[in-house]
Amino acid sequence: MCCFSGTQLVQSVSKTRIFGRQEKKLQHLIYSMSIVASDAVAMVLPVPVVPGGPDDAMKFADFSGYPKVFDDLELGFRPPVTVYRGSPAALPALPKPVLEVKQVGAYEASFVPTIADFSRLDARFRLPDDVWKKLPGYAAFGFAVFKLRAGAQDVHPMAFSFPTARPGHVFFPTLHIHDGEVHAKEHFDHTLYLQGENLNLNPGWQGSPGVAMNHVKCEQTHHFVLPEMHVHRRRIYGKHANGDIVLKPLV
Structure with missing residues (x-):
């Protein structure tokens, strides 16, 4: 679920990219997007944390030093180069790099353990109570x-x-609330990336030909991306049922 405080302030959200990996009793998430907002806003991502934990149960990692991690994840899905006898191989065009964030630490991050704890946030960055109802x-x-x-x-x-x-x-x-309302369908512009084993993947997921270390600077990912594992990708674009995406373990 992606929702924003000050719903009238957000003009557009696009190019959402999310990486997920589960490790024993932890889940790791990396999230990126493009946004146009007329004033400072807060983005809220609800996640299924173990209830009753301490205020520091969620650990944040600074990726300002590796802003192109999603570009590198995408490189793992480039089509192979076909070599024709008697002529040079045509190299596939590389995707254009995203604009580098110049402001180090472009945001402040907080963990809110429960809905009731939103009262501890600055009022500008809270969501209306009726949203949670x-x-x-x-x-x-x-x-x-x-x-x-x-x-x-x-x-x-x-x-x-x-x-x-x-x-x-x-x-x-991935559930959207961009205007303060919960709609049955929403426009998606998402690319999801995944590392994991024994998961029930539907046909929409594509596996990378090689392992992550071939394209990703895994040493710069705070151990979020494992070097010797393959990556799976799923693209979602257009109108779809509005909800989160959860991959379940194989029975």
């Missing part, structure tokens, strides 16, 4: 809150780990 399924969730500056920006990756209440699952927060 419409979403009873999130009553036991915790929340990662990122305070973003005004203007048009490609947000450098936001990353955090949390003790998950759903061991063996990988949770992608």
